[in-house]
Amino acid sequence: MKRIAILLFLLLPVAALAVEPDEMLQDPVMEERAREISKELRCVVCQNQDIDSSNAGVARDLRILVRERLVAGDSDEEVISYIHARYGDYVLMSPPLNASTLALWLAPFVLAIVALLVGWTVISNSRRKTATPGFSDDEEAEIARFIDNNTSKDNS
Amino acid sequence: MGRLLAFVPLAIAAIFGGFFFWGLDPDRDPNNIPSVLISQPAPEFDLVAVDGLETPGLSRADLVDNPGPVVVNVFASWCVPCRAEHGVLTGLAENEGIRLFGINYKDKPEDAVRWLAELGNPYEKIGSDLSGRAGIEWGLSGVPETFIVGPDGTVLYRYVGPVVGDQAISKFREALVQAGALPGGQNG
Numbered sequence: 013m014k015r016i017a018i019l020l021f022l023l024l025p026v027a028a029l030a031v032e033p034d035e036m037l038q039d040p041v042m043e044e045r046a047r048e049i050s051k052e053l054r055c056v057v058c059q060n061q062d063i064d065s066s067n068a069g070v071a072r073d074l075r076i077l078v079r080e081r082l083v084a085g086d087s088d089e090e091v092i093s094y095i096h097a098r099y100g101d102y103v104l105m106s107p108p109l110n111a112s113t114l115a116l117w118l119a120p121f122v123l124a125i126v127a128l129l130v131g132w133t134v135i136s137n138s139r140r141k142t143a144t145p146g147f148s149d150d151e152e153a154e155i156a157r158f159i160d161n162n163t164s165k166d167n168s
Numbered sequence: 169m170g171r172l173l174a175f176v177p178l179a180i181a182a183i184f185g186g187f188f189f190w191g192l193d194p195d196r197d198p199n200n201i202p203s204v205l206i207s208q209p210a211p212e213f214d215l216v217a218v219d220g221l222e223t224p225g226l227s228r229a230d231l232v233d234n235p236g237p238v239v240v241n242v243f244a245s246w247c248v249p250c251r252a253e254h255g256v257l258t259g260l261a262e263n264e265g266i267r268l269f270g271i272n273y274k275d276k277p278e279d280a281v282r283w284l285a286e287l288g289n290p291y292e293k294i295g296s297d298l299s300g301r302a303g304i305e306w307g308l309s310g311v312p313e314t315f316i317v318g319p320d321g322t323v324l325y326r327y328v329g330p331v332v333g334d335q336a337i338s339k340f341r342e343a344l345v346q347a348g349a350l351p352g353g354q355n356g
Contacts, residue, residue: 056309157292
């Protein structure tokens with residue numbers, strides 16, 4: 013019982029929400045959209061959190077702003093671009109594809125191709141080496157002679 | 169081909185090593201968020217005066233068609249670093265003729281009035297941003313933040329955090345000189 017209580021208390025802070033009841037919208041569908049948008053936006057004070065889970069003052073203001081824009085009839089994209097215009101690429105949890113983020117987006121694919129290329133070359137090289145060429149006629153004759161010599165010695 | 173491939177691990181190590189070396193640079197501040205406002209026109213905002221203060225309010229119209237660059241400082245009485253910064257900004261405004269505007273961010277008017285009465289009021293105009301909405305328009309991440317706005321209303325420079333200490337002050341002065349608000353080549 014005590015253990016269960018401790019476990020529950022340990023889980024309690026995880027379950028705690030940053031979104032406060034007075035921020036939430038009456039319309040559950042719109043509130044759900046606001047939550048989804050909030051997860052796409054980064055808190056500018058505590059930079060590894062989205063604004064949906066941040067308790068910072070600016071994050072709260074942005075959450076309220078997101079909801080205001082939604083109520084005003086903005087689409088999800090319009091809300092995000094509204095905030096993007098004020099805070100720049102930094103506020104987006106997934107950076108947009110442009111000249112300065114090209115390396116970021118392409119690096120995984122380039123590295124995967126390089127890795128595959130290296131792997132393929134290494135494997136095909138080693139396969140070529142292990143393929144044993146057959147003996148020439150001279151070598152076959154020498155082997156036969158060697159075996160012949162040794163067996164005759166053992167017998168005598 | 170095979171011989172060339174032997175250098176691939178070395179090349180990868182060099183690229184990653186270079187990246188890590190760049191990451192170790194003590195001058196690089198990962199918390200530094202690039203502002204989208206730089207070289208852009210100042211955002212649209214219109215703030216009333218702080219209740220109980222004679223200083224008039226601040227709007228975007230005050231930042232355009234000025235004879236020289238102006239400084240916009242976002243402050244609050246609850247912000248402790250603002251208190252430290254206040255003296256520096258007062259010095260710039262009173263001794264060196266910098267035109268200083270203020271945005272009082274999410275502050276109770278009575279607190280702001282008391283704070284300015286205690287420390288002095290170097291601001292030409294102060295807008296009261298109770299909701300923090302003007303702060304969002306400015307791309308604010310916290311207080312204090314200080315902007316230099318050109319004569320035509322273009323944002324020239326943004327300083328995040330208090331302008332306190334020799335390093336910060338010389339950096340800010342340098343920006344003022346570049347903007348043309350201070351004469352260059354002097355006690356920078």
